[in-house]
Amino acid sequence: MKPRFKHLLGIELLTRSDIIGILDQTESFLEVLKRPIPVVPALRGKTIVNLFFEPSTRTALSFSLAASRLSAHCVNFSFPSSSVQKGETLLDTARNIEAMRVDGVVVRHSMPGAPHFLARRLKAFVVNAGDGCHEHPTQALLDAFTLRQHLGSLKGKRILFVGDIAHSRVARSNIICFSKLGARVAVCGPPTFLPTDIEKLGCEVFYRLDKILYEVDVVNMLRVQNERTDLSLFPSIREYRALYGLTRERLSKLDKSVLVIHPGPVNWGVEMDFEIAEFPQTLILNQVTNGVAVRMAVLYLLAGGHEET
Ligand code: CP
Numbered sequence: 001m002k003p004r005f006k007h008l009l010g011i012e013l014l015t016r017s018d019i020i021g022i023l024d025q026t027e028s029f030l031e032v033l034k035r036p037i038p039v040v041p042a043l044r045g046k047t048i049v050n051l052f053f054e055p056s057t058r059t060a061l062s063f064s065l066a067a068s069r070l071s072a073h074c075v076n077f078s079f080p081s082s083s084v085q086k087g088e089t090l091l092d093t094a095r096n097i098e099a100m101r102v103d104g105v106v107v108r109h110s111m112p113g114a115p116h117f118l119a120r121r122l123k124a125f126v127v128n129a130g131d132g133c134h135e136h137p138t139q140a141l142l143d144a145f146t147l148r149q150h151l152g153s154l155k156g157k158r159i160l161f162v163g164d165i166a167h168s169r170v171a172r173s174n175i176i177c178f179s180k181l182g183a184r185v186a187v188c189g190p191p192t193f194l195p196t197d198i199e200k201l202g203c204e205v206f207y208r209l210d211k212i213l214y215e216v217d218v219v220n221m222l223r224v225q226n227e228r229t230d231l232s233l234f235p236s237i238r239e240y241r242a243l244y245g246l247t248r249e250r251l252s253k254l255d256k257s258v259l260v261i262h263p264g265p266v267n268w269g270v271e272m273d274f275e276i277a278e279f280p281q282t283l284i285l286n287q288v289t290n291g292v293a294v295r296m297a298v299l300y301l302l303a304g305g306h307e308e309t
Contacts, residue, residue, distance in 0.1 A: 003301045007119045007126040010135035011177045019180060023145050025297035026290070032069065033293055043072035046103040046303050050076045051093070052129065053084070053109045058264055058288055059129045059138070063106045066295035072303070075102075090114060094121050103303055107131075125302040133167050139263050140173035142294040144181060146287050147218060150259055155182035160212055161203075162244055163222035163271055164193045170263045171222055175201050188212055189244060192233040209244050218259045221246050221271050237270055248275045259283055 004018060011019070032040055048067045052060050060076070067074035084093065090109070097105060098121070106127045107115045112134035119126040130136040144154065151157055159178050165171045165187050175185050179202050187198060188206040198205060206212040213219065224240065234240045241247065246260065251273070260282045268274045276282055 002304070006302070007115070007128075008137055008298055008302060009115050009119060009126065009128045011137045011140050011173045011180070012135065014137075014180070016180045019141065019144065019177060022141055022294070022297050022301065023148060025301060026141075026145050026293045029069075029296040029300070030290070030293040032296070033289075039069050039071060041071045042300055043067070043070040043303050046070075046072040047101075048072050048074045048104045048106060048299060048303075049097055049100075049102045049124075050074060050129075051097070051105055051107045052077065053079045053107075053114075054130065056108055056129070058291060059108065059136075062288070062291040063127075063129065063138075063295050063299075065292050066299055069292065070296055070300060072103075072299065090117065091121070094118050097124070098122055104299065127298060127302065130169055132169065133172070134169050135173045136169040136263075137173050137177075138291070138295055138298060139170050140177035141298070142287055142291045143170075143174055143220070143261055143263070144177050145294055146261065146283050146290050147178075147259065149286075149290075150283070151217065153182070154178055156184065157218060158184045158186065158216040159218040159220060160206075160216040161185070161187045161220045161222060162209060162213075162246070163189050164225055165189055165198060165222070166193050166195045167225050168222050171220075174220060175203060186212055186216065190234050190240075209250070213250060214253065214255070216258065218261065219246065219254075221260065221262045221266075223263065223265065224267055224270050241270055245270065246272045246276055248273045251276055251279060254279075256281065261287055264288070 032038055050060055050063055064074050102124050104125045106129050107118055108129040110132050112132035114131050115126050115128035128135055128137055147154055161171050178185055186204040188209050258281060260276060262284050266272055
């Protein structure tokens, strides 16, 4: 399948059928990952650069692994040891990447729109691996894929996002993605964590977790992002946990069929108690496993891989 789009910059720019196409492609790469030698020659000769200006464990490693599993060369740019530290601009970095004739660039940056800026200037395809508070499209795709594995379809399912919606690129991409797939989305958090126009995305809004938690099929717990927020947006970590945390008390009342997801990294003891990790329907590590297959699908589709799988 040749995609309609050259870059993956955000879920907002994808249609429902684009999303389904990526999820279907992911199925075949998940099969590859289960083989004794989980490597295919689909992107042999292609070069991907991982350009991460912000810290990452899951996204950076899984893009790197995805490229290797597809037999592409993958080069990892290390922000702390790069010439950005000597004043190199994003435009200069882009021009240098262009000069090295790479095929694809995976970029994470604190500035919303940085991947779009690069996409306008590079011949290479660009994948947004998280731009500030704006979008994190591959996280939404891997979350949708994980839920589809367990629910069959997201159509009509009630999915609750709890926490810092306003500063979360994961929440934004996921809400758009799940809505395009037919889910009913609700959000819950302190008013300072909910964007004023959140209803425009078609979400139901709740301020009290106990009012909605026991009514949903999926709970997506969001990380309290200390690096993007001012702690004064809520009175204290203790109060936040009491009002919005998935605590062991709330877990004991949760129906065993409810799925719990979290994009990671988790602030254990803040948005979730550690006992949640043992809950059979907690899918946090399944999300990470599926992240490699989803990113293989994205790189494969954008790089114009050939069917030798
Ligand atoms: N979910 C996510 O983006 O994790 P990392 O910051 O570790 O990549």
